[in-house]
Amino acid sequence: MQGEKYLFVVSGPxxxxxxxxxxxxxxxxxxxxxxxxxxxxAMREGETNGVSYYFLTKDQFRSELExxxxxxxxxxxxxxxxxxxxxxxxxxMEQTPVxxxxxxxxxxxxxxxxxxxxxxxxxxxDMKELxxxxxxxxxxxxxxxxxxxxxxETEIALSADYDEHVVNDVVDxxxxxxxxxxxxxxxxx
Ligand code: 5GP
Numbered sequence: 001m002q003g004e005k006y007l008f009v010v011s012g013p014x015x016x017x018x019x020x021x022x023x024x025x026x027x028x029x030x031x032x033x034x035x036x037x038x039x040x041x042a043m044r045e046g047e048t049n050g051v052s053y054y055f056l057t058k059d060q061f062r063s064e065l066e067x068x069x070x071x072x073x074x075x076x077x078x079x080x081x082x083x084x085x086x087x088x089x090x091x092x093m094e095q096t097p098v099x100x101x102x103x104x105x106x107x108x109x110x111x112x113x114x115x116x117x118x119x120x121x122x123x124x125x126d127m128k129e130l131x132x133x134x135x136x137x138x139x140x141x142x143x144x145x146x147x148x149x150x151x152x153e154t155e156i157a158l159s160a161d162y163d164e165h166v167v168n169d170v171v172d173x174x175x176x177x178x179x180x181x182x183x184x185x186x187x188x189x
Contacts, residue, residue, distance in 0.1 A: 003092030004116035005189075008182055009100045009107045011159075012122030013152030015134035017168045021122060022101055025175040032182060033098045035087040038064060041079035044139050054084070072102070072109035077147050083110065097182050104158045111161075118185050120178055121162040125169050127152075 012018040026032055038054045040061050049055050056064065061080045064070050073082030083100055091098035092114075100110060107119050124130035130152055134145050159165065164181050168174040 001092065001114060003095055004114040005118075005185060006092055006095055006097050007088060007100065007110065007114050007117035008097060008178075008185070009102060009110050009117060009119045010122060010178065011102060011104050011107045011119070011155070011162070012168070013124065013130060013155050014148040015130050015137065015152070016122050016124045017133060017171060017174075018101060018122040021168055021171055021174045021178065022099055024171050025099070025179055028175065029179055031097065032179070033091060033096055035083060035091070035098055035100045037081055037083055037087075037100075037102065038070065039079060039081045041077075041081075071113060072106045074103060074105045076103055077144065077151065081106070088114075097186060099178075104155045108161065118164065118181065119162040120164040120166060120181060121159040122174065123156065123159070123165060123167045124152075125167060 010018055010022055022034060026034060036050065036054060038056050038061060040056055040058050043049065043055050047053070058080065061082065065073060065082065069085050070082035071085045071088060073080055081102070083102060083106065088098070088100070102110070110117055111119055124133070131149060134140070134148060140148065166174050166177045
């Protein structure tokens with residue numbers, strides 16, 4: 001499909017800091033955008049509906065799915081997350097680089113749907129640091145932290161399929177690396 005090369009998928013285990021890295025990149029390079037996904041998980045403190053996510057009930061999510069408004073979705077730690085068709089198609093049509101911050105299953109589905117997109121995996125410096133970051137965030141219960149750590153191991157094992165890999169040691173450096181990947185891709189056909 002026309003405009004696929006403008007799609008950049010960023011994944012990484014929960015707590016790896018990928019959202020902070022992407023926020024930093026968007027701040028420095030306002031020509032790059034980020035899609036807003038739909039989710040059924042509860043809103044966290046500091047999040048805004050329509051900015052962080054579109055927060056939907058499970059029924060609303062299912063209706064959107066049946067109507068074909070969601071191009072890929074997954075169930076992650078008992079909640080649904082999905083990429084809205086309207087979001088990706090808008091940026092592809094506008095030929096504007098856009099980042100989708102989604103987990104590995106979704107990334108694989110996006111790559112199959114849009115083979116000219118670029119998948120980028122953000123790795124933590126190591127697993128100890130990942131656990132530390134997840135606990136310091138203080139937004140999840142112990143049970144959820146344990147689930148997310150187990151899921152992190154699975155995700156890292158699947159990261160070999162990604163086009164690019166970056167390590168989030170220093171946020172600014174990692175954001176610059178992702179921006180270079182975007183620039184390199186945009187000059188290629
Ligand atoms: P969180 O609850 O921490 O915001 O997100 C949990 C996981 O869901 C993260 O890995 C995040 O990247 C992923 N995610 C967010 N939106 C989507 C989406 O639209 N599709 C998929 N497949 N994963 C998503």
